[in-house]
Amino acid sequence: MQRNRVLAFLLLAAQLLVQIPESCAKVPALIVFGDSTVDSGNNNQISTVLKSNFQPYGRDYFDGKATGRFSNGRIAPDFISEGLGLKNAVPAYLDPAYNIADFATGVCFASAGTGLDNATSAVLSVMPLWKEVEYYKEYQTRLRSYLGEEKANEIISEALYLISIGTNDFLENYYLLPRKLRKYSVNEYQNFLIGIAADFVTDIYKLGARKMSWSGLSPFGCLPLERTTQLFYGSKCIEEYNIVARDFNTKMEVKVYQLNRELDGIIVAGVFKSV
Numbered sequence: 001m002q003r004n005r006v007l008a009f010l011l012l013a014a015q016l017l018v019q020i021p022e023s024c025a026k027v028p029a030l031i032v033f034g035d036s037t038v039d040s041g042n043n044n045q046i047s048t049v050l051k052s053n054f055q056p057y058g059r060d061y062f063d064g065k066a067t068g069r070f071s072n073g074r075i076a077p078d079f080i081s082e083g084l085g086l087k088n089a090v091p092a093y094l095d096p097a098y099n100i101a102d103f104a105t106g107v108c109f110a111s112a113g114t115g116l117d118n119a120t121s122a123v124l125s126v127m128p129l130w131k132e133v134e135y136y137k138e139y140q141t142r143l144r145s146y147l148g149e150e151k152a153n154e155i156i157s158e159a160l161y162l163i164s165i166g167t168n169d170f171l172e173n174y175y176l177l178p179r180k181l182r183k184y185s186v187n188e189y190q191n192f193l194i195g196i197a198a199d200f201v202t203d204i205y206k207l208g209a210r211k212m213s214w215s216g217l218s219p220f221g222c223l224p225l226e227r228t229t230q231l232f233y234g235s236k237c238i239e240e241y242n243i244v245a246r247d248f249n250t251k252m253e254v255k256v257y258q259l260n261r262e263l264d265g266i267i268v269a270g271v272f273k274s275v
């Protein structure tokens with residue numbers, strides 16, 4: 001599944017590039033928001049138990065190092081960055097080993113375990129999405145003082161923004177709550193999350209972002225963790241979850257279509273067909 005996601009991302013990046021006129025086809029930076037699917041090490045720097053800086057994570061990474069990526073090797077943004085002719089790994093914003101010179105061509109604000117809903121990030125004390133945006137604002141300030149207003153603004157508007165988030169809202173939050181304590185029906189919760197997603201896109205658009213790739217939810221009922229822990233299903237995929245993911249993607253696809261019409265100059269592409 002990880003490999004399918006990588007391919008979906010790469011196809012999308014290529015698709016975005018062909019839509020953009022030749023004169024500005026070069027993407028100067030890759031900027032990443034989201035959860036463990038795209039976190040390249042931010043959680044190492046915060047107080048949470050949700051970390052991956054130990055073996056067997058990273059055993060296929062360049063020097064077998066567990067970087068804080070939730071993967072045996074590189075993650076999708078790293079491959080996309082390389083595919084765009086940028087760095088072969090996207091540095092985590094909170095990693096003190098990197099500075100603004102590194103971040104000028106790519107930076108990751110993602111935090112494993114986070115979600116669209118503030119309550120999701122609170123479960124494991126990770127960075128809420130609004131905090132990722134706060135760091136992105138700080139990054140813009142640093143980029144402007146490093147490169148000057150004009151060059152920094154060019155990077156901000158021409159960069160490709162990758163967003164991968166939403167699974168944890170269901171798996172680490174909604175479905176962990178006893179049925180009686182749930183404030184929303186699944187349908188209502190999906191709508192609530194879609195509203196937050198749209199606000200997020202609008203927020204970073206107002207801050208200058210233009211080219212975005214929104215990764216839809218994967219069929220999370222087939223995640224090994226779910227198949228292992230939900231014994232009732234006897235290690236098979238949990239179809240109920242896959243349906244939730246598919247419905248969420250359908251709704252998000254409609255929202256992305258609206259955002260593309262409403263926000264002048266934005267290009268949001270979505271990967272919604274993988275479920």
Ligand SMILES: *[C@@H]1O[C@H](CO)[C@@H](O)[C@H](O)[C@H]1NC(C)=O
Pocket residue numbers: 118130196
């Ligand atoms: C999440 O928390 C932030 C910071 O407190 C707040 O600004 C934002 O409105 C909250 N989002 C939602 C959807 O409640």
